[in-house]
Every structure is written in structure tokens, then in C-alpha cells.
Amino acid sequence: MPIEWALTKPQALAADFEAVARSAPVFGTASAGLALVHHLHPLDAALRAARAAEAQAKQMPGKAALCITALKRSGEQVNAVTKWNDLDRLKLLVDSMKQGHLASSFVSDAMLNLEAIPSDSLDMLGMELRRQARRHGAEAWVKRGEADQLAEQLTNWADRLPSKAEDLRNWINIARFIVRESSAEAAH
Numbered sequence: 001m002p003i004e005w006a007l008t009k010p011q012a013l014a015a016d017f018e019a020v021a022r023s024a025p026v027f028g029t030a031s032a033g034l035a036l037v038h039h040l041h042p043l044d045a046a047l048r049a050a051r052a053a054e055a056q057a058k059q060m061p062g063k064a065a066l067c068i069t070a071l072k073r074s075g076e077q078v079n080a081v082t083k084w085n086d087l088d089r090l091k092l093l094v095d096s097m098k099q100g101h102l103a104s105s106f107v108s109d110a111m112l113n114l115e116a117i118p119s120d121s122l123d124m125l126g127m128e129l130r131r132q133a134r135r136h137g138a139e140a141w142v143k144r145g146e147a148d149q150l151a152e153q154l155t156n157w158a159d160r161l162p163s164k165a166e167d168l169r170n171w172i173n174i175a176r177f178i179v180r181e182s183s184a185e186a187a188h
Contacts, residue, residue, distance in 0.1 A: 003178050006034060007091065010066065014084050018064065029064035030084075031057040036070045036177060046071070057081055060162070070177040078177070080170035082161060089157040093175045096141075096150055098182065106136035107176040111169050119164035126155035 014030035021028045033053025037046045049069045057067035060081050067081040082090070096102040110132045117124045133147035141147060154168060161167035 003036065003182050006036070007087065007178075010034065011084055011087055014064065014066075029062075031060070031063045031065045032067075033057050034066060034068045036068060036174070036181065038071075038073050038181070041071060041073075049077075053079065068174055070174050072177065078170050078173045080167055080174055082157070082167075082171070086157050086160060089153050090171055090175060090178075092150060092153055093172065094178050094182075096146075097175065097179045101138050101141040101146065102133065102150070103136040103138075104176060104179065106132055107172055109136065110172055114165050114169050114172075117165050119166055122155060122159055122164070125158055125165050125168070126151060129154050 010032050014032065017028075017030040031054065033050045033056065035046045035049035035053060037049070049071055053067040053069040056079060057063070057065040060067075060083070062083075064085075065081055065083050066087060067079060070078045072078070093102075097104060097106070110129065113128050113132065114125065117128060129151035130148055133151045134142050137147040154172075157171075158164050158168040161171075
């Protein structure tokens with residue numbers, strides 16, 4: 001199934017569910033788990049990963065969350081949880097890379113440098129994200145201020161994530177996975 005569909009449809013279903021649940025006697029929210037895997041990955045392992053991701057999403061305070069688990073072909077597993085209303089920031093990051101505005105080297109450098117930033121230091125996080133986005137962004141994109149806007153969006157998102165910078169690093173890693181797999185899908 002196309003990755004864009006896998007990100008868009010569950011978010012729309014969650015919004016529809018919550019709209020209906022508002023008028024119910026007991027309000028509820030929708031949470032989900034999503035496993036991103038290579039098409040040759042064993043289905044039973046993908047289903048187990050998706051169920052585990054769903055359980056992790058349901059642990060998020062206030063719920064209404066999505067947990068994505070990316071099972072890379074190298075064997076590495078990356079998990080990240082966010083609220084549904086923050087998923088657009090992941091899409092913005094993915095789109096920036098897919099459209100060539102932000103080089104894939106942003107991911108490697110940001111992952112390395114964000115590791116040194118304390119989770120409670122959002123100012124440092126924002127400055128480093130801005131520096132990396134400007135460094136790895138296309139010149140016209142940077143001049144239009146979009147690198148700074150992306151850095152601000154990512155910093156604001158990190159502020160709402162449970163482990164701040166650490167969780168953002170996982171989301172950046174997942175964004176790279178999505179971009180790579182989308183490129184592989186398009187090639188087939």
C-alpha cells in the first residue's frame with residue numbers, strides 16, 4: 001500500500017471517529033499503530049509490529065495518537081509516537097525532502113547533532129534545526145524562509161513529544177525511511 005495513503009487515511013478515520021464520539025454519551029479518541037515495512041517483509045512480523053505500535057500509541061497521555069514503527073531491511077527498528085494533529089509536521093518534513101528542498105544529508109547531520117542536545121533545551125534544539133535546515137536546504141528554499149519555518153515547526157512539535165529531542169530524532173529517521181521507500185515504490 002502506498003505510504004502516503006497509509007499516513008492520510010488513518011488520520012482521516014481518527015478525525016471522523018472523534019467527530020462521532022463527541023456526541024456519544026462517553027467521549028473517546030482513536031489511536032492507531034502503523035508498521036512501515038519493505039514489501040518482502042514477513043506479514044506476521046509486520047502485523048505484530050503494528051499491534052505493538054498501537055499499544056504504544058494508547059500509552060500516550062490523552063491518547064488520540066499514532067505510533068509508527070519502521071522496520072528497516074537492516075534490522076533496525078525505529079518507533080515514534082505523536083498526536084494526530086501533529087502528523088502534518090511529519091508530512092511537511094517528508095515533502096521538503098521529496099521535493100528536493102532539503103537534502104537527505106539533513107537527516108544524518110541532524111540525528112548526530114540532536115543527540116548532544118538535552119531534551120529540555122528547546123532553544124538549543126531550535127537553533128540546531130535551523131542551522132541544519134539552512135545548511136542542507138536548497139538555496140531558493142532557504143532564501144524564501146522555508147528552512148526557518150520548517151525548523152520552527154519541528155521545534156514546536158518536539159515540545160509536544162514525550163521525550164522532546166529524542167522523539168524528534170526518531171521522527172526524522174522515520175521521515176527518511178518514508179522518502180526512501182516512496183522513491184523505491186515510484187521506481188517499480
